[in-house]
Amino acid sequence: MGDSTLKAINTPGHSPDSITIVTTQDSDTALFTGDTLFIGDVGRPDLREKAGNMKAKREALAEMMYETVTTKFQDLPDAAVVYPAHGAGSLCGKNLSDAASSTLGNERVSNWAFKKQSKEEFMNTILDGQPFIPSYFGFDVDINKTGAENLEPALNKVPFKKESTATGLIVDMRDEALFKKGHLAGSINIQAVSENAKFETWLGAIIEPVRDLYFSN
Numbered sequence: 470m471g472d473s474t475l476k477a478i479n480t481p482g483h484s485p486d487s488i489t490i491v492t493t494q495d496s497d498t499a500l501f502t503g504d505t506l507f508i509g510d511v512g513r514p515d516l517r518e519k520a521g522n523m524k525a526k527r528e529a530l531a532e533m534m535y536e537t538v539t540t541k542f543q544d545l546p547d548a549a550v551v552y553p554a555h556g557a558g559s560l561c562g563k564n565l566s567d568a569a570s571s572t573l574g575n576e577r578v579s580n581w582a583f584k585k586q587s588k589e590e591f592m593n594t595i596l597d598g599q600p601f602i603p604s605y606f607g608f609d610v611d612i613n614k615t616g617a618e619n620l621e622p623a624l625n626k627v628p629f630k631k632e633s634t635a636t637g638l639i640v641d642m643r644d645e646a647l648f649k650k651g652h653l654a655g656s657i658n659i660q661a662v663s664e665n666a667k668f669e670t671w672l673g674a675i676i677e678p679v680r681d682l683y684f685s686n
Contacts, residue, residue, distance in 0.1 A: 480505040480541050482534025483512025491545065498549040500573065505537060507553045508566035511582045513599050516606055531592040538582045538591075547574025605673030629684050638682040640672065653685055661686075 473494040480489040483504040490501040504512040514530035549572060556567045577583045581594065617623075639656035641648050648658040659675070661668035676682060 478541055480537045482514055482530055482537045484517045485530065485533070487512070487537075489541070491549075498546055500542075500545065500549050500551050501554075502551055503554045505534075506542075506551060506576065506580075506582075508551065508556065508568045508571045508576070509580055510566075511538065511580070511595065514595060515599055516602060527596060528592065531595050532588065534582075534595060535588050535591045542573060545573055547572060547577065549573040551576060601674070603670075603674035604677045608678040609673075627684060628682075629686070638676070638680060640676070640682055640684050642668065642684060642686045656685060 473492050476491045476493075477488045478491060480487050480502070487503055487505045489503065489505055492499040492501065500506070506512075511534055514534055515527035517530065518526060551571045551573055552569070556569060582591070586594075637655075639653050641652050641656040641658045642661040643652075643658070644660060644662050645658060652658070657675075659668055659671050660666050
């Protein structure tokens with residue numbers, strides 16, 4: 470691509486088919502690590518047990534991640550810039566930084582996954598204390614194969630209810646204090662009060678994607 474050379478290397482661990490794109494231009498190197506290597510963490514290994522065309526048990530993926538961290542990056546320079554797929558705010562890891570990039574040298578020093586440890590110690594750490602598996606994950610894996618709908622038409626299908634006769638699963642999007650003062654019977658509170666509220670993340674994480682629901686504000 471232009472003056473840059475792109476090479477894909479297999480870096481399984483978060484999923485069996487994860488790759489990292491190694492990009493070089495002259496003496497500069499950049500790594501597009503997807504959900505394999507984050508800033509300060511590595512991708513969790515337990516999301517592909519029940520989703521995707523390639524399923525794998527969490528223990529097997531944890532072992533793959535150990536092999537990835539200890540062998541796949543070893544010949545790459547400390548100065549290589551690391552660009553993960555995303556930062557904090559996702560459930561794809563336990564301790565993601567909100568930084569957009571780092572260097573491989575910095576990660577070798579500060580990322581727990583690169584410290585000298587046995588395979589057993591690595592696996593015990595990465596498998597311990599992972600957050601719950603979000604409900605949307607398997608659904609999104611399937612959508613990614615074919616592509617999602619355009620955003621605007623999809624948003625126009627979202628049902629809103631204000632009348633007190635609404636029944637079924639109701640998601641109240643107001644601030645917590647207002648919700649506590651009064652809400653429709655049976656509703657749950659997932660706040661959508663700012664752009665940083667992570668409403669869509671929590672909604673998809675808690676509620677099954679195919680379930681009928683109504684929104685109240």
